[in-house]
Amino acid sequence: MGSARLFFTENLLEWNKEQNNRSMPWKNEKDPYKIWLSEIILQQTRVEQGWPYYERFIQYYPTVQQLAQAPEEEVFRLWQGLGYYARCKNMLAAAREITNTYNGKFPDQYDQIKALKGIGPYTAAAIASFAFNLPHAVLDGNVFRVLSRFFGIDTPIDSTAGKKQFSELAQALLPADKANVYNQSIMDFGAVVCKPQAPNCDDCPLQRKCAAFNQNLINLLPVKTKKIQVKKRYFNYIILQHKNNIYIRKRTASDIWQNLHEFILMETDNATDFTALQKDNRFRDLLGDLPFSIEKISALLKQQLTHQTIYSQFITIKVSTAPALHDYIAVSQKQLNNYAFPKTITTYLESNNLQLF
DNA sequence: AACACGGGGGC
DNA sequence: GCCCCAGTGTT
Structure with a gap:
């Protein structure tokens, strides 16, 4: 198991260095405000869909203070069409909290970040690692999928047990001094190579030790149990x-x-x-x-x-x-x-x- | 623990 | 149609 984990992180970082061409406006960004904004916009939202919204928000509100001072209706107008509108409401509340409580300086500790409205474990880890290189592993849809497949874990990702198990594994895999680049790598890898449908297993540097590939389980992992009623x-x-x-x-x-x-x-x-x-x-x-x-x-x-x-x-x-x-x-x-x-x-x-x- | 919350793209 | 998307808050 230990060797599989080492193989995983080393080859993932190597892939990032040599083959990751994914480019996005917020990538390598260091301003926690901009990272935060991108993360809120991208919750349950495809990169291509959120991209123009991110550009517009940054243009309208270059700093968290400017967002905090904006009239609510104006902010909703900018969010219009993006969906999950509670994100917009919470985002504005958090901006005002940062301005009032933290004097406009984005908090740099995980617990403070996570306490802000609209920020859960994923977003807190993303901001903490991208902006401050703090050792918190991100756990999003990409990470669930990549870990589930590579390690052959069939615990449902939408169960409490699954969240705990994957969260602990993700954290154990994280190279503590490279949280920033590692978190970016695993999400890009999930989006570009280990995709939900038709993953590029032929070109995958992790293929040799991938449990799902070797046991022909690619299309069965990750496991989700809940079905939605429409x-x-x-x-x-x-x-x-x-x-x-x-x-x-x-x-x-x-x-x-x-x-x-x-x-x-x-x-x-x-x-x-x-x-x-x-x-x-x-x-x-x-x-x-x-x-x-x-x-x-x-x-x-x-x-x-x-x-x-x-x-x-x-x-x-x-x-x-x-x-x-x-x-x-x-x-x-x-x-x-x-x-x-x-x-x-x-x-x-x-x-x-x-x-x- | 289960559910609600938008809109869009891929197949 | 169904699944998924850089998830979170409420019940």
Whole structure:
């Protein structure tokens, strides 16, 4: 076992030195703020998807103080479309914590870093090692996969036992004085060579001692047990217009798209049409006896997410008398650009920009 | 321990 | 369709 471990780390570092051509804006970055920003953006997010967001954030907020001073809605606008919006909320809270508690100087101890909002064990280890070369091994999807395959470990990576086992192994393998380059190496290796599907085993420098390769288990490792349930939801959006204004509100429930904005929502258990919707109490409560005109009814649009399939329909309605809506605010079309919306809504807005009014 | 949280790309 | 992505917070 000891020799396998030595073989693993030595050949991994050798691969990094000789064959790793992966280039990214935050690689070899030493500013903990920029490293942190990249790590938050990249949580459960592909590098290509997060890349332009990283560039934009750095451009808008070159320092943590500047991010901390930014208005929340502006930060959400920059995050719009990236998903997992709690990351954005937590990021801003952490920036303000760093500015207030640490005087704007990013903390340089693992425990302090991990205590910040939105920073868990992975991100804390990444920042600690990349910025400060502290000996904390990263454990992300790449590391789970590489270790599981090379060492032939079939403990489910989404179990408590698996997390503990892989975490201890990752830490034991880490060359304490090379945490920075080693952590970078193992993640790049997982992304470039030991990929989830169709890994490049032919060109793999670890192949000779790889348990999964030698036992033909490449496609069976790592093991995951949990399967996700995808539920269907039906969002009927009323785009209510009065003069030059549209009514929107911020989503506050602990549900998808928390802190993003939306039009007047009437969610139903099944697909419905406007005739049926008009009989809904929520619609009656909305306008009372006010006269209205139907301007446009969209097709049923589908958005596939990890945990749910969302079917949405947009119904544009005009009224000449302002309705009294407590939860919603009236904004002009121009002002819509000041608010962050989920992808379903921005896609609809972009494709109907000229027809909205 | 289980679940929720977005959006997109590869196959 | 299903899996995965530089995971974390809540229940």
